[in-house]
Amino acid sequence: MVDAWSPRSFAEQVADSIRAKIESGEWPPGHKLPGEVTLGQTYGVARGTVRAALDLLRDEGRLVTFLGRGTFVSPSPGSGAR
Numbered sequence: 001m002v003d004a005w006s007p008r009s010f011a012e013q014v015a016d017s018i019r020a021k022i023e024s025g026e027w028p029p030g031h032k033l034p035g036e037v038t039l040g041q042t043y044g045v046a047r048g049t050v051r052a053a054l055d056l057l058r059d060e061g062r063l064v065t066f067l068g069r070g071t072f073v074s075p076s077p078g079s080g081a082r
Helices: 010-024 036-043 047-059
Strands: 063-066 070-073
Touching (some): 010 047
């Protein structure tokens, strides 16, 4: 769940949580992320918010998305592709 009182946007909070899972090794390189709907339910946010969070992480090179296959943790930061 996100903190409604946080000065950070919901998308930033979701991205922070996903980033922490990647950095801790809970979600290792190659791990397929849950779908947008599932992530939205997990964090209690709208699908558009999840998309914004995933966009932030893709821009950092932490995630890569393959159309029709899903979103995965990048093999190494900075190697992300859309």
